[in-house]
Amino acid sequence: MTLPDAFLDIARRVNNWGRWGPDDEIGTLNLITDEVVRAAAATVRSGRRVPLAVPLRQDGVQTGMIPGRVNPLRTMVALNLEMFGPGTIATSDDVVTLGLQAGTHWDGLTHVSHSGRIYNGRPADTVTAHSGAEFSGIEKVSSLVSRGVLLDVAAALGVDRLPGGHAVTPEDLDAAEELAGTKVRAGDIVLVRTGQIQAYLGGDKQAYAYPSPGLSIRTPEWFHARDVAAVANDTLTFEIFPPEVEDLWLPVHGLDLVEMGMLQGQNWNLEGLAAACAEAGRREFWLDATPEPFVGGAGAPVAPVAVL
Template sequence: MKRSRTLRVFGLLLLGSASLSTEAQIAHADGNAKAPVATSGQEVGISPWGPDDEIGRLNLITPESRAAVLSRIKGGKAYDLATDYYIGMPSWQAAGDPHYQFWMTHTPRGTEVDDPMGVGKEMNATRSYTGSAFSMYSHTGTHIDALNHFGIHGKIWNGFKADEQLGDRGWKRTGIEKFPPLIARGVMIDIAAAKGLDMLSDGYRITRQDIKDALARQNSTLQEGDIVLIRTGRMKLFNDPQAYMANPPGMGLDAARYLVEEGGAMVVGADNLSFEAFPSEVPDDYVPLHTYLLAQQGAPIIELLALDELSRDKVYEFAFIGGPLKIRGGDAAPLRPVALPLQ
């Protein structure tokens, strides 16, 4: 009963405010709800980096910017910001996407029976062989969204059209394989800690003022070209997938605008799965932050980041180093980022 209820609420979250269940609305009513704002806009962004640009704000990564951040690495501890992958982990299967699957293709005893390499039982008994395979939706675990993930009226960032650029083998333009290695200054904004909480409440929508307050508490500043990571504390529920997925806290649209337009963020990310909060603030867009960031600003989104260790050690500024798998034409890919504190 609990499982079906959780998945039902999760499925309703994807449909926006028009179909949100009464119980989910009650859960969201935490004093932080806002009246709908104006529509997020009906045109995709056109790149200032030219008509062939496919990576958006990642153009802010330059040899000079890489050298600047790498020259400041303190050394010592490295923080792994990636999640584990495990069967039953949080995923979008309620929206019809495949969940994470893992299976053994070769085991020591199995190879003795099957002899798949034709080397004989004695060899198989001596040389134990283990092999496995896995499959998953591209937006599973710690991952980064490509700029083609969401668009407007069949167009994506820089005006590329699905009718012209999307084939049966993925996008011809803006595929995730076009992303360069991500080497930049990273800033973690600990919203939960700034409020004296281990974790933000279900459905909480982070505001512009929340970000300013947290930055002041941390004595942190934002710079153009930063990779900005938001901690809600939700990762504490990662091993309880149903709880993790149900009505998570997330960013408000005005807060996202502040990060990009005033803070200069190049990439944004968080420790939840959807980055934004539901129900949508925008009547005609059920995922306005994805539309705004990816399609209009060319700013990639990272989701399911493990930020609790940074929070525990009060590490707010670091060199962010990572890169997605180079999946041609992909709309997202797994990411294994690390944070190296700066001096």
């Protein structure tokens, strides 16, 4: 199946291949400069810390809809083991098996491909079964801290949670930016709140997964125009699901990750942050969201923390 012209036209407008050189592997994270980080640090006023990750647990957010993406299975492999002899210090250890995108996570730049290519024009077959991602593995994101901006689309539209069929548009992002009281600028990490995570927190992960509000195919141009470094939201699929364009699955993934080289995150719990921001009267903050450095990974868990 050939990708439709509507997708390819947007792809040409947001493409960043070669922008930071032919050897670049981190895409829009290049926009987080030392100056951006210094300015981000100035957003810390009260020191209030808000965790944004969902707990990693065996009955986590995954429903089985995505093949192989298993919730964490943790097993004890040592229980108060006196490994150096009776009466010595004892240790307890555990091991875990999980999908790297099972919980709160970043999608790496190799998470999707289209037309045989990944970010910066590299062949998609540089991702192999043996080694994973030869280029742009998630370990290349050595640090991810910047100014975070909460775009609370649900609040901007006067609801607590967007309906499942709502595709977040650039106009919605404009409204949320106005509510935030600050302009999104180069190097920012944008967090888009839909309120969808409430379904999971309320115990209904099937309703959380499907149908889901999410970002429209029109939003990558909004982020590209503002030179956003990374985007995350509070849904399982990131973009609207089922798709807004019939038979065009994961177009926003293809535009963000492949064309722009922009990380995107899913399953972020933004409910506490929304409340804290409303209380503080501002929606900008210091954000630490560095992923676990799995070598060759197409994504990784993250335990992000916002500091107001």
